[in-house]
Every structure is written in structure tokens, then in C-alpha cells.
Amino acid sequence: MRKFLFTLFSTLPLFSAPSFAQQDVPDGYPTEYSKIIDAAKTEKGLVIYSNVSTNNWAPFLELAKKRYPFLSIETTDEQNVWEKYFAESAAGARTADMILTFAPERWPDFVQRGQALDYKSPEIPHLPSWSMVLPGVYTAAADPFLIAYNKRAFKDKTPPMSMADAVAALKADPKLKGRITAYDPEVSLGFAFWSSWVKRNANGWSLIEALGPAMRPERSAATQREKIATGEQALAIFTSGAGIKVFESPAVKPLVGWGYPKDGTPVLFRSVAITKAAASPNSAKLFLDLLLSRDGQMAFAVGGQTPYRADIKPGEAPYTSYSAIVKAIGEENVIFVKPDASLLSGSDEFMARWNKALGR
């Protein structure tokens, strides 16, 4: 990893540009940007609540440390970012300067409560317009959800790469019953992409109903991956793209195959915003702009997140990238799961139908 980073950074054009060290302001940024840098130098550390693990943050933090050595950055990895932020900011305590997480159902509420700082990043011209749906909220990564399968279970057969394929495979081999795992829509993340997937596919519900009785949903990618690898499960429909790193490792590769679902690959936005209660807003701005820059996206990708800038071509990022997904399945088969207030309610009707389809 370290070696990879080294080669990555040494090839980055910005590092060799002599102008960078002198004027401090990144290329192409307005000159007033130096004011933000100066202000950040007087701030006392940057706190980020996120759902990214320490390991996955590491390559990007290394880059940030190099670029802005005066920043002291603390990141968390937790499931409770919103409640902690709301409780702390309501009590006037020190809280996050920045929030970075999926939770498409919670972001609109966060913005509506006036908690997101409406900051205009100088990176905006380089970002795809679809990645910015709420004022002040940017996309840090666009992570795909995959189909994975146990190679022994599909020996000498073509593994299904869509829900329709999966239904056909089940018809051909009834022994797959109980051996198909899905990401559970009881979990808000699962609901977010399943409901988006159904909206896109007119025959979506009939496919779910055909597959339902054979499905055993899981709430965690960890159990999904274990069960696919051991062969307890033959097929996983929608498992986290963060698993590519694991699926491609030498020990797991002979056991597990994976691909992008052809009838719709959910791509989830890992959104990021500076908070209204931020104690270090200028440090947060530097951090955010770096994260959205090409260098930042590449470093974030080394940690396992999926970069989405148009200037990152298929094969450039270590695991996958938005352009690689589009190249594989075509833009029309990408389902964006972006911040959306309607995801906050309305799961009841979906769950009733889902449970019926699964025979519960």
C-alpha cells in the first residue's frame, strides 16, 4: 500500500510544480483562496464525523498532511453521526466541522434544518453536475453495489449478472432456494437502493416476487461475503462495492466472482458537507476542496472509495471508478441513489410488499 502510494504521489503533477510551494494556493483557484489558508492556520484542528474507517481514510489523510501540514485532522467512523451532531450542536458543545456519510434519507433534513454551510468550492467546474443535489452538500465518492457469486456453485455455468438472470438460474436449479442473499431493505441503506431499483425497472417487483421465497437477506456486507465465500450462499444480490478489495485478494479470488448488475447498478453517493456549528470552517474548506480535487479523489480511491470525476478514466483508480462502471454497463444502467427526502418515509408500503414477496 505504502509503495503504491509513493508511486502514486510521485507521479502527481502538482507535486513537481514548483509554483505550488511558493504561493500555497492550488493551481486554478482564485488568489483570495490564500485568505482561507491563512484563516485555517489560526484554527484549532478539524473534526470529521464519517462512516469511513480509519484504514480507508489513511491514504487521503496522508495527502492532506502533505498539502496542509498545519492541519490536525481527526476522523471518526460511526453509525451515529447525525444524532451525535444534533445533540452536541444543540447543547453548544464542540462537534463535527464536517460530516461525511451515505444516509441519502437524512441529508435533505440536515440541509432543511439549516445545518449545512452553503460553501461554493472552487472545484465545482470540474465536478459532474449530477453529483451536487443540495446546496453545500458535495459527493465524496460514488460507490457501486454489486452482484457476487460463489464460483463452485456456478461451476460450468454462466453466473447471473442481473435480477432477471438470477430468476432464470433459480428456475433452472431449484436447489438455489435459500442460497440467494440480498442486502436487507430493513437497513435504511438497503431500502434506499432497492426502492430506487424498483422505480427504474417496470418488472422489478415481479422479479423480486419470483426470487423472494429463495432469498435470505443480510444486514451486513461482512456476513454476505463470509457466506458467499464458504458456499453457504451461492449468490449475493447487491453487496457493497467496498468488497472488491476483498474479492480480488489472492485467497478469495478462486472462490468468489463479482460484477455490476446489468439491469441496474445502484451507485450510492457518499455525501459530505461543512456543518453550521463548525469551529474550524476554514480548515474544513481546505479539506473539502482537496477531497474533491483530482488528487484527492485518487487518494480517497486508494482507501477503497469510488472516485467519480470525469477526468479519472477507467483503469486509473486502483479498484473501480464511476467511469469504469459506465464503461462496463453503460450510463443508462447506473441508478444514482442520491440525497432524497422521500426516502425518509414511505418504507412501510415497500416493506409490506417485500415481506409478502419473501413469504413472511
Add this chain to the structure above:
Amino acid sequence: MGTALSVPAQTQSARVRAQGSGHTIQTAITIISIVLVGIALIPALVQMFLDKPLYYPDARFTIQNIVALVSDREVTATFGATFLFCSIVVLVSMALGTSSAILIGRTDLPGRSAFLAILLWPLFLSPQVIGFGAILAYGPAGLLTIWFSDATGLTEPWNLYSVPGMAVVAGIAATPVTTLYCLTAAIQQDPNQEAAARIAGAGSLRILFRIILPIMRPALIFAFIMNIVNALETLAIPLIIGGPVGIKLLTTLIYDKSFESAGLPQYGLVSALAFALMAIVGVLFFLQRLALRQSHRFVSVGAKSIQPKMLALGSWKWPAFLLMAVYVVFGVVVLVGAVFARSLTFILSPDVSFFDAVTLQHYSDVLSVEVYRRSILNTLLLAVVGGALGTAFVAAVAMVAQRSNYRYRRVLDAVAQLPRVLPGLVVGLGVFYASMFVPGIDLLRNTIWLVLIAYLIRFLSSGYGIVSPALLQITGDFDRAAKSVGAGWTTTMTRIVLPLSKQALLSCFVLLMILIIKEYSSAVFLMAPGSEVIGSTMLSLWTQGLAGPVAALAVMQIVLTSILTSIVTRILGVKLHG
């Protein structure tokens, strides 16, 4: 203050001293307990009547949370499965726990100290890891399942993904606590009663059922109530095992409704569940009080003490050994062994040779990250300091509640039992609020010491459950004898009762350390960069889908806890068992 006032004050305190010194300290202990438990309880009480988390400016009054708990169709539909689940959990835990405690603490069972050491392992692991181990070992593609199928030709020898399946796993996870609760009571028995029975010609079995078990009744009842509550609030194992096949229990349903799919968390529903549990526990404790009305009947530590004679098992020796071995091997070693094997392999699959997949990568993944290392050190510090402070506090509370004439001792007894039913998240939220509004505590914000306060509240009942029955077994004659030679309450307690309950205090200390090492939920709101704990690291790794490092961390947890336990027992010079 004027002199006119100080004279009556002196007479007042003199009168108090005449009644038995210690009134001041008893009051102090009671007030501290009420404040601590109140910190956790008051926000939960308010939350129960609000439609949104209580720090939301737009939270409104509602009684919907309570209504939903009894009238919601979805909720009532879970009652059947929940009842079946709880019955099996309590049955398994009580049967295994009590028999292990008696066999280990009271008989000449061969290898009993080794059994005890292994038997406690599930206690060191978070329930999620135990569920994970169960899938690896006993799931449809589990190592034991496949081995058993190959040996017998049965295709589906058992079904882990069923209510009984997950209940047995949850029961096995709960067994060590039952064992610890009953062990002290089993060891601390008056040998004279047994000797008398022997002289009267009673055999071992008769002594077991007519003397040992009845005398253990306070501990058995405590353990029984704790098990019911534990079964009712068990979450992680039903989620990981029952989730895929759609089994819903009361807790998993509330978890789904309140944390995940609804988007906005409904802590009100969680609070309502907590108070419903509290009501159930209240009834149980009332029944317990009726059952233990004459506590002195259970006194077993008297003035004339001789080393208790171990009950000879005779011809039962090897059958008992075999039964114990079956439980320890298949209930503990296989579960933990599967986790251990997973920690050392890239993947644990019947399709791959263990030796092809073997690696130390997961250990270095955990240990090479500074935050993870810090979480381990923080947890160790919390375990030792928290275990010691907690034991001192539990002992103080138990002495006032069980061995004093203090007017409000019954209140204190009830207060000490309350935190048992408070979900960790609720306790954490309460402490979080205290750190905002109580002067002094705010200095502890973002440090592990705030987490420590939450742990002390959260585990008060768990420690109390061990110390309190043990105190009931020490005869009141000592107190009266001490009083007659002029000793006050404080002296009697510190010089006589405390030394005599060394065994129970040690068990309490060890239990608190273990519980602290694996705790997570009450720290959720209190954690800040720098004050991470092992539980949070584990959850973080798990949600990232990194099962290997989770297994590695679980193994480190077992090793650390075992080392700590053995250091403590050695330093204090007491053994965990007779």
C-alpha cells in the same frame, strides 16, 4: 452559623452515632446512587413522551410510544416468538450455569479449574461475535455441520436459522454469567449442614437437592431474573442469525423501527421498551422479595468455619465429567475455535485448505492502526479503573441495602437493580446530558472518564447481582457481636463483612472488567477522537465488512481478559473457585 443552632445539631449527631455510626455515609451512598441512576433515567423518561430525540428543537409531546408498544399489530405479532426464545434462553442458561457452578464449586469433578477457565470464554466476547462463530461452526456450511453430515449421512442435521437454534446460542452466551452468579453461593456454604446430612445418612444426590440447591436460592433467583431480562433485551444474536430468515423478536422489531429503516431514530420507542422491561423486572423483584422474606434462612457463613468438604461424586464422577466436557467442547471451544480459526485465515471455507489460507494479516491490520491500538489501551485502563471503582461502589451499595438498618435501604436496593434494564444507548445519552448541564462533569467531556461514569451506571446492577446474594449468606450474628463490643456500622462492615465477602467482591471485579472490555452501546454518545474503545473499533471493522480483523480483535479480547483476570486473582491472592 449561630451557636444556638450548633447545640441541637450536636445532640442530633450524637443520637445518630448511638444508633450505630455510619448514618452519614449510608446517606451519602444512597444519594450518590440515586443521582447516578437518575442521570440515566430522567432523560429516558422525558424521551418516552417525545416524538423525536429530545435534543431536536421540534420534538413534541406524545404518548404514541407507549401506545405502539401494546397496540401495534407488528409489535404484538412478535410476542409468541419472543416468549419461545426467552424460555429456551433462560432454560439453557440456568441449567448449564447452575450445574457448572455446583460441579465446579462444590464437587470433586476432575479438571474443574480448567473447565471454569474455558467456560468463561463466551463472556469475554460480544454477542455479535458469538453469533458469527455459531454461523461459522453450526451454519448450513459450518465446519461442524459438514463434518457431522459427512460422518452420519444426514443432510441437514440441525437448523441454526430457527428460533430454537438462535435461542440455544443466546443461552450459551448467557451461561457464564449464571455460572458466576451461582459459583460464589455454591462455594460459600456452611459445611456443617452437609456434614449433618451425611451423618443422618444422606447421599450426594439427596444433599444436592435438599441442601445445596435450596441454600443457593437467593443466587438462583437473582440469576433467573437477570436471565429473563437478558433474554428479553438480547439483540445482536437474533439479528445476525434470525435476520436472514425473517424471524422477528420484540427487540429486533424495535431496533428496526427505531434505528434503521425509519431514517429518523425513534428513541422514544426504545425508552418505552426500557420502561416496560422495568415494570416486568419490578414485578419479578417483588416476587423475589416474597420468596426471600426470611433471608436469614440462607445464611451459610457462620462463626464456626471449617474448610467445606467437596462433595464426592463417586460413581457419578466420570459421567459428570463427560457431560461437562460435551458442553465445554461443543458449546464453547467449537464456537470460540471457529472465531480463532477465522482470525488466522483469509477465508474459512470447506472449499479451501486451512493451511493455504492461513495468515497473520488480520492481526497486523488491527495493530498497525494507531486509533485501534489506542482503543485497546483505553479499554484496558477503563477495565482496571472501572472494575476497581465499580466494585467499591457496588460493595458500598450492597452493604447499605443488605446489612444496615438504614431507613431507605429498600429504596437503594431497588435503585441498584434499575440500570440492568436500561439500554446502553439510553444510559450514554443521559450521561451525555449530564456532561452538558452539570457543572464539574463538563470537564470530563471527550475523555474516557466520562465513558467511565456511564459504565459505572450501566453495570451497577450486574455487580450488585453478585455481591448482594453473597452478603445475605453471612450471618447477622457477626454484626451483633461487633456491636456488643462497641463497633459501629462502618467498622463492622470494613473489618468483618468485607473480608468475608472477598470471594464475591473478586467475582464482581472480574465481571465488571469483562463487561467493560466488551461494552459499546453506552459509549456511542460519549466517544470522541482519543477516547475510542475496543467495542467501537469492532463495530467499525464489522460495518466495513472486515470479518477477519473482527475475529482477530475478538481473540485479542479473550487473551487480554484472561491475562487481566489471572493477574488480578494472583495479586489479590484469591482464587475464582474453591
